[in-house]
Every structure is written in structure tokens, then in C-alpha cells.
Amino acid sequence: MRGLWREFAGLVLPVGCAGCGRPRTELCEECARSLCAEGGQAAGRRRGPRRVRPSPAPPGLPRVYAAAAYADAVRAILLAHKERGALVLAAPLGRALAGAVRGLRPGSGPLLLIPVPSAPRAVAGRGHDPVRRIALAAARELRRGGTGARVLAALRQRRTVIDQAGLGARQRQLNLAGALEVVGGGGRLLRDGRVVLVDDLMTTGASLAEAARAVGEAGGRVAGAAVVAASPSAFEINWN
Numbered sequence: 001m002r003g004l005w006r007e008f009a010g011l012v013l014p015v016g017c018a019g020c021g022r023p024r025t026e027l028c029e030e031c032a033r034s035l036c037a038e039g040g041q042a043a044g045r046r047r048g049p050r051r052v053r054p055s056p057a058p059p060g061l062p063r064v065y066a067a068a069a070y071a072d073a074v075r076a077i078l079l080a081h082k083e084r085g086a087l088v089l090a091a092p093l094g095r096a097l098a099g100a101v102r103g104l105r106p107g108s109g110p111l112l113l114i115p116v117p118s119a120p121r122a123v124a125g126r127g128h129d130p131v132r133r134i135a136l137a138a139a140r141e142l143r144r145g146g147t148g149a150r151v152l153a154a155l156r157q158r159r160t161v162i163d164q165a166g167l168g169a170r171q172r173q174l175n176l177a178g179a180l181e182v183v184g185g186g187g188r189l190l191r192d193g194r195v196v197l198v199d200d201l202m203t204t205g206a207s208l209a210e211a212a213r214a215v216g217e218a219g220g221r222v223a224g225a226a227v228v229a230a231s232p233s234a235f236e237i238n239w240n
């Protein structure tokens with residue numbers, strides 16, 4: 001009952017740090033650092049945005065950079081934003097995503113951040129579109145740093161896909177194949193810059209591969225993809 005009450009209270013009042021529960025803060029400094037510890041050093045592993053790759057990688061997956069591994073505080077923060085509507089977290093999550101976009105080095109010229117769309121039903125159920133909100137915060141952060149960037153919500157689901165949770169890599173690929181399309185008129189806008197696909201989380205990479213296919217088919221130039229977090233196993237490849 002107490003847990004339930006805390007969940008409910010969290011909808012209207014911050015009950016503590018979204019990452020670790022420490023009281024009287026929406027996000028403590030330590031958990032904020034776990035999201036974007038650029039250049040820092042922890043547990044012998046370089047932290048900050050890194051290139052990630054799931055194994056197996058789906059065909060057509062572009063280069064992907066992630067700000068952090070999906071575990072512990074990072075996982076808790078993403079869930080608080082997505083499922084509990086802790087919208088104040090969009091700013092720090094956007095900064096983390098902007099770091100991943102910079103890590104990608106997408107080249108000069110204006111950047112078009114294209115969010116991987118959620119199912120319309122999920123957006124309606126949550127009352128907000130978490131990935132789009134994080135993307136908007138990331139674009140603001142990039143512009144503050146002198147990089148021309150804007151969000152282009154160019155993709156939509158053209159058919160219903162089943163919930164990805166519980167599906168394996170191959171099943172996710174099949175579930176998503178041909179599921180996305182560029183919205184009417186979006187193809188023209190795609191030519192205004194380099195496309196960076198953005199999402200909150202990469203697990204198997206199936207959604208990003210499908211998004212890259214849809215954007216490429218509509219004539220967009222995909223420079224790569226950036227996510228806030230990726231499965232810890234996707235960090236294991238040594239790119240040297």
C-alpha cells in the first residue's frame with residue numbers, strides 16, 4: 001500500500017531523486033552524472049557517450065551512440081520520465097541525448113533529430129510522448145552549443161505493432177519490418193539536413209534499423225542514431 005501511495009504521489013509531487021530515491025530533489029547530482037559523465041572515469045571504464053552495437057545487429061542498423069548503459073539509476077530515471085510522467089527529467093535526459101549526438105560526429109550542417117515514434121496508443125495512455133520531449137530538449141541543448149539542430153517528427157507507425165517487451169531480437173525485427181513510414185510531405189523536409197535518429201533506449205536495435213530504412217527510402221541522409229541508454233551488453237564491443 002505504501003509503495004502504491006508513493007507511486008501515486010509521484011504523479012503530482014516529486015518524492016525524491018528519480019534515480020536513487022534521495023529525498024528533496026528530483027534528480028541528485030550523482031544520478032545526473034550517471035546520465036552524462038562525459039570524460040569521467042568510473043570502475044575502470046571510460047564513461048560518457050560511446051558507440052554501441054547489439055549482438056546480433058539487425059541489418060541496416062546505422063552507427064549508434066549511447067550516453068549511458070541501461071541499468072540502475074539511468075533505468076530508474078528513464079522509467080520515471082516515461083511511465084510516471086516526471087517531465088522535469090526531460091531536460092537532463094535531453095542533455096544526455098545531446099552528448100550522444102555529439103559523440104556520433106554527424107558532420108556539419110543542420111541536424112534533423114527524428115524521434116523513433118511510439119505507438120499512438122502508448123502515447124495516449126501515458127499522456128505524453130517521452131521520446132519527442134527528450135528530443136526537443138536535446139535540440140535546444142545542441143543549439144546552445146552552436147550546432148544547428150531541430151526535431152522533425154517525420155516518422156509514424158503505418159500499422160499496429162505488438163508490444164516489443166518479451167520478444168527476442170529476430171521476433172522484434174519481424175514485428176517491426178515495414179512498420180514505419182515518413183509522414184506525407186516529410187520527404188521534402190528530410191532534404192534540409194543530416195538525419196540523426198533518436199530514441200530513449202536501444203535494446204535489439206530493431207526500431208532504429210526500421211527507422212533508418214523508412215527515412216532512407218524517403219530520400220533522407222541518415223548520419224547515425226543517438227540514444228540516451230543502451231543495453232549494457234551493447235557496450236561490450238571494442239571498436240579500436
Ligand SMILES: [Zn+2]
Pocket residue numbers: 017018019020021022027028029030031032073
Ligand atoms: Zn540520485
